[in-house]
Amino acid sequence: MRTPCISKSLRIGRRSLASLPTQQRAYNAAVVGGGITGLTATWQLAQDPQCSRITLYEKSPRLGGWLDSETVPVEGGNVVFEYGPRTLRSALPGSLPLLYLVITTPMDPSSNPIDSLTDVGTKCANVGLFDELICTSRRSPAALNRFIYYPDRLVRLPMPDPSLPFLSNVQNFLQTLKEPLFDGFVPGVLLEHTKPARMPHQWQEDESVASFISRRFNSKIADNLVSAMMHGIYSGDIDKLSAQTILGPMRNLEDGGILYSALMKAFMRQRARIMDDYLAVDAISDSRQAFNFQGDILEVVKKSSTFTFKGGVQQLAQGIAAALTASGKVDVKTDSEIQSISKSRDSDVLTVQCPTSGSQAYDHVIATLPTPALTKLLGPTNLPNQSVPNRTLQKLQGHDYATTVMVVNLYYPDPKLLSIDGFGYLIPRSIPVDHNPEFGLGVIFASASSSGEAPRSPYATVTQDSVAGTKLTVMLGGHYWDGWQESDLPDHDSAVRMARTMLQRHLGITDTPTVARSRLQRNAIPQYTVGHLDRMYDLSKTVKADFNQRLVLAGNWYNGIGVGECVRQGILAATHGIRKRELQVYSPAMCPWKDFDHWDWDMRGGIATAPVRLVDV
Numbered sequence: 001m002r003t004p005c006i007s008k009s010l011r012i013g014r015r016s017l018a019s020l021p022t023q024q025r026a027y028n029a030a031v032v033g034g035g036i037t038g039l040t041a042t043w044q045l046a047q048d049p050q051c052s053r054i055t056l057y058e059k060s061p062r063l064g065g066w067l068d069s070e071t072v073p074v075e076g077g078n079v080v081f082e083y084g085p086r087t088l089r090s091a092l093p094g095s096l097p098l099l100y101l102v103i104t105t106p107m108d109p110s111s112n113p114i115d116s117l118t119d120v121g122t123k124c125a126n127v128g129l130f131d132e133l134i135c136t137s138r139r140s141p142a143a144l145n146r147f148i149y150y151p152d153r154l155v156r157l158p159m160p161d162p163s164l165p166f167l168s169n170v171q172n173f174l175q176t177l178k179e180p181l182f183d184g185f186v187p188g189v190l191l192e193h194t195k196p197a198r199m200p201h202q203w204q205e206d207e208s209v210a211s212f213i214s215r216r217f218n219s220k221i222a223d224n225l226v227s228a229m230m231h232g233i234y235s236g237d238i239d240k241l242s243a244q245t246i247l248g249p250m251r252n253l254e255d256g257g258i259l260y261s262a263l264m265k266a267f268m269r270q271r272a273r274i275m276d277d278y279l280a281v282d283a284i285s286d287s288r289q290a291f292n293f294q295g296d297i298l299e300v301v302k303k304s305s306t307f308t309f310k311g312g313v314q315q316l317a318q319g320i321a322a323a324l325t326a327s328g329k330v331d332v333k334t335d336s337e338i339q340s341i342s343k344s345r346d347s348d349v350l351t352v353q354c355p356t357s358g359s360q361a362y363d364h365v366i367a368t369l370p371t372p373a374l375t376k377l378l379g380p381t382n383l384p385n386q387s388v389p390n391r392t393l394q395k396l397q398g399h400d401y402a403t404t405v406m407v408v409n410l411y412y413p414d415p416k417l418l419s420i421d422g423f424g425y426l427i428p429r430s431i432p433v434d435h436n437p438e439f440g441l442g443v444i445f446a447s448a449s450s451s452g453e454a455p456r457s458p459y460a461t462v463t464q465d466s467v468a469g470t471k472l473t474v475m476l477g478g479h480y481w482d483g484w485q486e487s488d489l490p491d492h493d494s495a496v497r498m499a500r501t502m503l504q505r506h507l508g509i510t511d512t513p514t515v516a517r518s519r520l521q522r523n524a525i526p527q528y529t530v531g532h533l534d535r536m537y538d539l540s541k542t543v544k545a546d547f548n549q550r551l552v553l554a555g556n557w558y559n560g561i562g563v564g565e566c567v568r569q570g571i572l573a574a575t576h577g578i579r580k581r582e583l584q585v586y587s588p589a590m591c592p593w594k595d596f597d598h599w600d601w602d603m604r605g606g607i608a609t610a611p612v613r614l615v616d617v
């Protein structure tokens with residue numbers, strides 16, 4: 001990775017007339033859903049002086065959605081368990097908005113009086129969430145040692161270990177390639193360029209991840225390696241997941257051979273990037289703090305591959321929520337399940353109906369809910385003179401597929417329970433069900449990512465847990481449980497039993513955990529199936545038309561399931577989604593829209609995303 005160079009090119013510059021908002025009228029807004037996307041969107045709206053009032057509706061008593069951490073007492077102290085995302089990526093440019101959010105969010109705004117949200121950064125710079133970060137160094141075992149279980153053992157994925165001499169790394173690499181896991185890998189990669197590329201008329205057509213990998217490389221690579229990776233991200237089935245959405249940059253290189261084209265690009269110091277990442281960086285860099293904090297942010301990016309928080313990732317949601325309350329501009333309504341979102345026939349105003357707080361009119365609504373829940377809210381209402389968005393409802397109809405994951409967290413007092421150190425391992429679909437009767441997807445060596453370095457010099461070691469021991473997280477189910485009835489899914493006791501049986505078979509662990517907690521995360525991971533991108537563009541267009549660009553959709557059902565991607569969507573929804581901004585070109589490296597007709601881009605309403613998805617930077 002060309003970190004120093006990229007860092008330089010991504011530096012947030014002070015701009016003169018960059019992407020100016022064109023609408024200067026005061027407005028109010030509602031954000032529906034208090035997960036990370038909804039919190040970010042609210043936070044971004046609160047920074048806009050034109051936004052007079054924001055209401056955040058969340059149906060549950062808790063904010064944060066899938067960011068769900070628990071501090072559990074164990075003998076001698078506490079440990080932190082995660083039930084959703086546990087680490088956040090710090091790769092550029094995608095992580096910049098997220099890190100900016102972290103660095104400008106105070107840990108406890110009440111202890112640090114602030115006049116407005118825009119002051120948060122300057123007044124709380126040294127007591128903010130930033131100081132709660134735990135950074136996983138690029139050289140740590142958690143970053144370097146990733147395993148796949150195949151066929152009956154853990155195989156370390158080849159990654160250069162900087163602590164070993166070059167020749168030892170080469171030897172290890174060649175040795176690993178002899179593993180059955182890598183059967184067909186060398187010919188698959190070396191002969192890829194000889195395979196015919198898609199015909200021009202097929203260029204825009206999507207296909208499954210399995211089809212693309214098998215077509216370009218071979219089915220063993222798909223079944224053994226790629227299926228395992230997709231289990232670790234989507235818990236999904238590679239026969240259903242969309243290659244265009246998930247592997248777009250790689251798929252665009254097949255004309256001329258992927259390996260050759262990738263090498264050429266690397267030589268020319270070019271890489272396919274997501275345009276939206278730059279739009280989000282541009283949107284946040286309106287603020288003075290983005291410029292002030294860039295040194296600290298780039299320090300984290302340079303040093304670490306991922307990061308988390310001392311209190312678990314939920315601390316991010318809590319920090320943002322506290323900042324929202326302190327802003328005095330946001331009305332946070334938890335325990336408030338809304339009944340409908342509708343548009344009046346005679347005006348552009350949207351009405352949000354909530355049984356607990358009544359009906360309220362808004363200039364803009366940002367909906368961050370899962371699409372099945374949103375579909376229910378957009379149906380006919382009992383309010384007079386509201387239009388029914390039939391075309392939007394039709395487009396939303398099929399978009400309801402998500403996988404369910406059983407997350408089992410185990411704590412063992414023995415700190416040396418594992419004979420290997422690393423991130424954990426994934427289980428590919430090539431392990432037949434009779435060898436994987438628990439439908440295991442993978443195991444995370446959770447203690448490894450729970451400790452790391454502080455983000456500032458002298459980079460002290462920091463950890464989430466106050467006692468030694470070993471934490472393991474076992475993930476079961478995913479696409480293997482598609483179509484299962486609720487009564488077929490394991491309860492807590494069965495899940496713990498299944499997790500322990502699996503750990504005994506894979507790792508020889510017979511110890512009894514002193515704490516075992518589980519959570520069945522129902523429909524937690526939306527699946528971007530074949531045709532996803534086209535469907536989303538279509539949905540976005542329809543929502544824009546039905547709601548006259550006043551309803552914005554954002555969140556993990558649309559344009560990226562990772563935390564960083566949800567933050568990006570929250571920022572874009574609350575900026576481009578609600579008003580047309582004129583994009584300026586103030587630095588060629590930071591403004592990849594310069595090569596497109598960006599003056600025509602109107603991202604108000606629908607899914608706020610650039611009309612050009614990928615760009616070579």
Ligand SMILES: C=Cc1c2[nH]c(c1C)Cc1[nH]c(c(CCC(=O)O)c1C)Cc1[nH]c(c(C)c1CCC(=O)O)Cc1[nH]c(c(C)c1C=C)C2
Nearest residue numbers: 084085086087089231232233235441442443444475561562
């Ligand atoms: C609750 C289970 C989840 C599984 N995948 C995700 C969650 C929340 C989402 C996810 N996981 C990863 C990514 C990509 C990187 C990113 O954008 O942050 C996403 C979107 C990668 C990943 N997978 C695992 C870990 C520890 C990570 C790093 C990021 C994170 O903390 O989520 C492990 C893992 N996740 C799942 C399984 C089955 C699994 C197995 C070991 C499902």
